[in-house]
Amino acid sequence: MIFDRKANARERMKFVRLWAEYVRTHSDKDWSSQQKVLIDSMIQSARSWKWKPEDYLRMKGEL
Amino acid sequence: MQFIGKDTIKLDKVRTELDRFLMDFIRILEKHTKYVIISGYISILFGRARGTEDIDVIIERMDKEKFGRLYDELKKNGFYCLIADSLGDAYGQLTEKLAVRFAKKGSFIPNIEMKFPKNPLDIRALEENLTVIMPFGRLIISEIEQQIAFKRYALKSEKDIEDAEHLEMIFKDHIDKEKLSRYRKAVRT
Secondary structure, eight states, rough: OOOOOOHHHHHHHHHHHHHHHHHHHHHHHHHHHHHHHHHHHHHHHHHHHOOOHHHHEEEEEEO | OOOSSSOOOOOOOOOOOHHHHHHHHHHHHHHHHEEEEEHHHHHHTOOOOOOOSEEEEEOOOOOOOHHHHHHHHHHTTTTESSSSSSSHHHHHHHTTTTOOEEETTOOOSEEEEEEESSSSSHHHHHSEEEEEEEEEEEEEEEEEEEEEHHIIIIIIOOOHHHHHHHHHHTTTTTTOOHHHHHHHHHHHH
């Protein structure tokens, strides 16, 4: 299977526009409740990582 | 979202863990210095469907003694500096035009990436900015036009272009096109 980077970027941008339109036309409470699920789960997941701060800084190229 | 005057936005959003972390930090920071939030968190604040591991903050240049008071209060409130073990190291990083990262003890995500202004655009962001008022507090963020220009014409990664697109759509009735054009020229030089 070949990964089509350009097609993927186009699809992503389509979603970005679709979601921005949703945000623009719905209440702050509505869109932010949905966004909260995504952001909070990402942070919860990061908290379970076994990494050390040094590993993270190395990944960022800062160590 | 509602503009209250030219420089203030009221945002009735639900608080995320990322917002909670940031507000804990800002409540301390704003007692010690001027600040402005820049980059990815701004597009997230206005609804972008993505997370981030760090939040970029520019603070006013200050001497070591003043920075020491901020550093001590952050430590007392459960923050630590990821990249430096001491006040001297952290201040040294900042004065060498590098950023320092602060997180809550026992974690490193999310974290605040804090730096002194490095160029005229950073200084301008500290001087001309927007206040966002939310049910859980207020934040100072850089002008939307500056963020769009920086992401679309300087950084230009896929994520940055998407952030710029999002902000352009959200603020399409409020963007000052002349200002955007000035920023576009400034970030390219």
